[in-house]
Amino acid sequence: MRKIFFISVLMTLSSFLFAEVKLESGSLSVLNQAGEYAYVEIDWSKAQVVEFDRSNKVDKTHGTVDQYNKAQGADWIKDWPELKRFIVNCTAWEKYPGRKCFNKKNKDGVLITVPPVVWKEYAKTKDDDLKSHCIWVDPAKAKYKFVLTVTQVDMGSGTASAFGMGKNTGGAIICGKLKLIDIKTGKQLAVLTVDHCKGIGNYSQRSRLVDVVVGEILGNVAELIK
Numbered sequence: 690m691r692k693i694f695f696i697s698v699l700m701t702l703s704s705f706l707f708a709e710v711k712l713e714s715g716s717l718s719v720l721n722q723a724g725e726y727a728y729v730e731i732d733w734s735k736a737q738v739v740e741f742d743r744s745n746k747v748d749k750t751h752g753t754v755d756q757y758n759k760a761q762g763a764d765w766i767k768d769w770p771e772l773k774r775f776i777v778n779c780t781a782w783e784k785y786p787g788r789k790c791f792n793k794k795n796k797d798g799v800l801i802t803v804p805p806v807v808w809k810e811y812a813k814t815k816d817d818d819l820k821s822h823c824i825w826v827d828p829a830k831a832k833y834k835f836v837l838t839v840t841q842v843d844m845g846s847g848t849a850s851a852f853g854m855g856k857n858t859g860g861a862i863i864c865g866k867l868k869l870i871d872i873k874t875g876k877q878l879a880v881l882t883v884d885h886c887k888g889i890g891n892y893s894q895r896s897r898l899v900d901v902v903v904g905e906i907l908g909n910v911a912e913l914i915k
Contacts, residue, residue: 710909715879720799727833728804729780736839778807781823789908802826839865845897859890861897
């Protein structure tokens with residue numbers, strides 16, 4: 690029994706060893722510039738919702754995000770636009786509790802502020818919760834932007850998170866490309882591969898998606914800056 694348990698743990702750990710963000714081309718050196726800002730946009734339009742097995746192979750496919758939400762019910766369809774906005778809002782957190790944080794790690798360089806979609810929402814609603822814990826600088830002043838194109842997303846599992854043994858059990862997983870772009874010139878400065886990045890498990894889907902984007906993907910980008 691112990692041997693079986695040990696093997697299962699190794700299999701689980703091995704699935705995370707290759708799950709990371711890699712610099713494919715270009716350079717992140719511009720992110721060392723103090724006093725400059727960037728923001729994050731996420732393109733979910735090409736994303737396929739899947740379920741990965743322990744070896745990171747697709748076990749089930751649920752179609753596009755819209756098809757997935759439709760299958761889940763009306764509330765999921767209604768909540769998705771706000772969830773997308775909330776995720777990019779959290780990319781500007783000044784300190785992400787208990788996890789890797791881009792703005793904390795790169796505090797002497799380029800900082801991530803809220804994107805235009807969140808800035809416009811605040812102008813419309815004056816909801817101060819949007820400003821909580823965030824770098825709040827007009828994104829019109831940003832010099833750079835990150836564009837994350839999600840190709841595959843495993844939404845994770847609240848049930849698995851609640852009863853799993855490890856902190857990543859039930860966490861959301863994202864695959865795709867992350868591009869760093871100079872906003873003024875439109876020049877692509879760097880391309881990064883997002884390969885099965887997995888966040889911490891949580892009963893809330895919202896928390897799972899925030900963690901994989903903020904705590905894993907952007908947290909790993911900060912560690913690549915030289």
